[in-house]
Amino acid sequence: MVFEPFEEESDFELLEENLGDPDPAVRRVAVMDLADTADPMAVPLIARAVSDESPEVRLQAAIALGEFDGLETATALCQAMQDGDNRVARAASDSLSELKDPEAAPPLLTLTSHEDPKVREGALLGLKQLRRPDALANGIEAMKDPVAAVRIQAVGVVGYLKAEEALPALISCCRDGDPDVRKTAVGALAFSKSSHARDALFAALEDENWAVREIAAEVLGRFPLGDNAQRLIGLLDDSYWQVRVKAVRSLGKLKVTAAIDRIGSQLDEVTSNLRKEAAAALGEIADPAALPYLEKLVDDPDPDVRKNVRWALGQIG
Amino acid sequence: MPLANTPTSVPVVVDEDKCIADKGCTVCVDVCPLDVLRISDLTGKAYMKYDECWYCMPCEADCPTNAVTVNIPYLLR
């Protein structure tokens, strides 16, 4: 016999036999072995284990299916996501989020209005990665879901599809009662160049939650602001310096000359991150009016601030 | 043979009630990059045979029954 020091070929017959063993631990090991084969032939066998009487075996099956893709995998995972045991349902939802194959979508589309919010959330999370245009309607519908976690995933589905026709729905989510929904919706507006999106972003600059204001300030850096720049400049009074950093960055990127004095005032900040970004922004705007502010900071104790100041002075020339 | 046994407190501990190595599971032994775990001939359960641990955690993360705990080696704590 030829010596073959390699990982053995999969013995599906034996694994199938072990899957019927009276000992749940043996069945569990069989499921792990099946996952390791990485062979699509294993999927129907693992799918069978999703209905096993032992929750441990079902859990292992839900994890194992994360190694595979396609319609059959998705169907089994959708069943596992409705499992009475929470651990099994959660593992199935995690595995669903690993799907890549658009063919896996049909069973997920039927679950976005399931009675259990965890199932709705998992189905939407899975759909997000698949980017199927026919999921748009499900996404828009789910944006009205009573549960915030579901709405976040719904916004995700719609945001990934970057569909202009979904803008009104996305914009209304920017006024959602839940800050995490608002944050995701504001971030998802980045793809649009419409004035409606821009107005929604301006409104988000006044959000009560700092993280929403932060992302709005960041996303606005991609929009030509024109006469509306004043509203972003106003954010330099924000009580959170992390929000002010994003505003400074966007104002620099957009080369808003009118912001020079207000950015200059940020250079007195204790937080050196802000001084650093303010110096860089003044360099990007590259207007001699910024010189007095920059010259003050040539000897800043923070080397990153000094570097940006030198760079900015170079930009102004 | 003049070799002494120097005791060390091993970082990886296995809960023998949860371990299913006696049912054919060898996950933790397989995945250790330093190959320091073994299954005991006496108990049929996994244990740390060699104290050569990078506290990297695949043994704990991949254990199907959460039987394995990786502690930070005492000298580093």
Add this chain to the structure above:
Amino acid sequence: MLERLEKGMDDLRAGLNEVDCDLLVIGGGTAGPMAAYRARKKNPNAKVILLEKANVKRSGAISMGMDGLNNAVIPGHSTPEQYTKEITIANDGICDQAAVYKYAQECYSIIEELDQFGIRFQKDDNGEYDVKKVHHIGTYVLPMPNGDTVKKALYRQLRRARVLISNRYMATRLLTGKSGRAAGAIAVNTRSGEFLVIKAKAVIMCTGAAGRLGLPTSGYMYGTYENPTNSGEGYAMAYHAGAKLANLECFQINPLIKDYNGPACAYVAGPFGGYTANSKNERFIECDYWSGQMMQEFFNELQSGKGPVYLKLNHLHKDTADHIEHILHTVERPSRGRFHEQRGTKYSEQMIEMHISEIGFCSGHSASGVYVDEFARTTVPGLYAAGDMASVPHNYMLGAFTNGAIAGEHAIDFAADVDFEEFDGAAVGIEQERVLAPTKREDGIPPNQIEYKVRRLVNDYLQPPKVTAKYELCQARLAEVREDMEERMMVRDAHELMRSMEVASILDCADMAAHASLYRKESRWGLYHWRTDYPDSSDEEWKCHVLLSKQDGKMACEKKAVQPYIIPIADDEKDAYYKQRITAQA
């Protein structure tokens, strides 16, 4: 598949088998799987063996995954030209740009391929890659929220591509033919001591860094910065096969979390506003690049009254600090969370004490490696190298994937055009005798003690600052230890036999580190090659590579000119960065 364990595992058994293949890939960590996978994709009829001393599922530097890419060249964010320039400058100009440029051009397609494998990179709310800007020079950081699944995803692809995976075999020597071409390798089973001779038309080495060269400050031998399984076999095997090794004097030294010895990942915290600070809460790093200069600044600060050095996140909003903590504690080195918890350290409240690592060889973070060109070819025909052990500088995880892919595709074409190379059959017997010698002794010194001594000497004498007199002392001490290793080392089982072979590699690497460092009579790359007897850089004499190789059974070094730049670096560009530093010091 789960490996079935046998009774009497680790018991030494006699055995010698032989297999052959078109392509042998040694090392199943990061570069190796990608090399084997791409070779099979390019030539589905080829027989490709992937040899791994542990198990491919979780072996190598990224056994627990990775939290992000820090050298991702993504269109719209940075260009291959810009990246090549920066790496050239970070290496003080000693850089063959062809390989760096090739990497920079190819790496985006690798990111997309990994994404298809199921390794998700962070995307924004519109599903675009969420590249983080670190500083105004370049944008290369791309987080990986499920980076813990990297190895699983790779393993899946290997199974599907029907790569022949051979776990638990440790290669100890390469076989070369009469013409000097690579002919295969000799390997030993790490659980039985049985030998395997693999004849191959081409060989790719992907055995990772020499991470067990220095001793960590904790004194725990396996508490290293690198995965300690990466003990430098590739460097040693390449040396004994006659390949040339480049710039070994450019040591790897990294910033890390003190005692835990894991990376502090300032590049993860950077985009959120975290940074490295001294005890006065101030930044002190002037250097723009991860380089020896940066490590020199780090070292100086530690030695000054302004140390210790910290990772500072406690000025960030608690949500932000907690978020960073969550990333750092789930991927790459997840036991970090446990370490901090035990000490009661919260990132949002306290600064985290940092330190510098023990020395090592690793091109992933510096430039020391087996010399390769832009096709991952070493100086031995038919022998390739990729990942942390190959000389492409600063290539990190994405470089291992990319250069692994390049090596796999080139090597499988090479193999298609050649026949098996004849090799001297006596080489196998000689190697068996060398490897098994410690098993024949009834009494002696165990490998762990020999290893400790070598690594303690490395710390005492080879760690920078490099002092000629100390280096010469070290060489004498290492020669004594070598004699002990060859004449007195003893092992009791197959596991110890594996460790004894690792010790031999570690000792070879220590000797190479000393030899190459003494040859370059100047200081360069900041802390990496700081020679107190030659404190200045001399571009006229030393702006070149140093290649080390085995000549007539002995270590020898030679100079090799840097290849003409593909991407020219204007003097004022060099100066722009240089002046920034000078002004800052004034």
